[in-house]
Amino acid sequence: MHLSYGLRLPTDVRHVPVVRHLAIATLTELGVSRGSIDDIALAVTEACSNVVQHAGGGDFEVRVSVEGEWCRIEVLDGGAGFDPAEASAAVLAEGPSADLTHGRGLGLMRILVDQLHFEPRDGGTTVVLLKHLVLREGSVLAAAVAAATAPGTSSRTGPGLGPVTEDPR
Template identity: 40%
Template sequence: MEVVLEMTLPRDAESAPLVRHTLDASLRGLGVTSEIRADISLALGEACANAIQHAAAGEYEVRARMDGARCVVEVIDGGGAGPASCETRHAPRDRRQAVWDERQASPNAESGRGLQLIRAFMEEVRIMDRVSRNGAIVHFEKTLAS
């Protein structure tokens, strides 16, 4: 069985719990363990918080696909204060990805650890610029079997 979720959400704090609970209910229905669901929920919450805080558009999107073996999630924002300065925004794609990859919050920072948490709990993580519009896509994947 494959479950696909696609949601367009307002850029406000109430939208993140809604999408987390919706995805969690789908994963629970597929029989995914609570530990794996918690990892995915944490990563999703961090990606949504980033879109809510930094995107310039009034909405963001979440797409998730679960097939019983793997969960693939994309959080897509409409642009805003991304990782790149003006010089790197027009740099080759490899350089822009490197800027995302280099971002790390200091150990004493009160915020900015979202990408580090996503990378710690997910198996595959990519942050990409949107091709035809402003914004970024946070893509992450996790195996559903423990």
Template identity: 40%
Template structure:
């Protein structure tokens, strides 16, 4: 069985829990272990939070997820711009350096790398914005 989710969400704080719960319910329905679901929820939350806080263009963002018995593939797509810059997705914009141990911000990319596989952040082709892509094996 394959489950595909595509959501267009308002760029506000209320949207992140909705998309996390929706994806988690789908994964739970596929019988995915709670530890793996928690890893995916954490990474998804970080990607959504970055779009909500930093993408300056557009009032919406998209989340696409595809999952089967073996793998979950997630993409979070923003409408563009980080504080007026043309791209959110350049990893330097995400704080590619390690965050200070007591810093309040800057750990999102590190967390996403630690809890997922195949993390990529890329510019959108022919449009402003970025795509955050990550994958996670669902085998326990």
């Protein structure tokens, strides 16, 4: 099963909850576990909040794709870009502090998802979040995954790779 959608929204803090709630609703209806949904909701909120805070004006885009047991979310901005290693080093240099008001987002996203990477491109940066989904038993998505891996078929899924079913003939 493959589901995907995209949004283009003005870079405004009021649009971050729109992205989060749409992701939550989609994953809930597909039958993803609450833990996986919570992780994705927080990670996508952080990614979108970073765009709003750091990328400047214009629009930002969010692309969500669910393929088998994987969710891929891309957050595209029109900002000048940044070096994630440099950003992390700056936070580490400040040291741990309960008073720290910024800089936790990258580390938090790394904990919440299976893979996090940044793709610089002309006119901005793409943040890619990949999360392996835990599915509720009997859910729509669990049934689709089971059907794709039924005897007589061979199916693989992975980050960024949808179900690839091979005909055994």
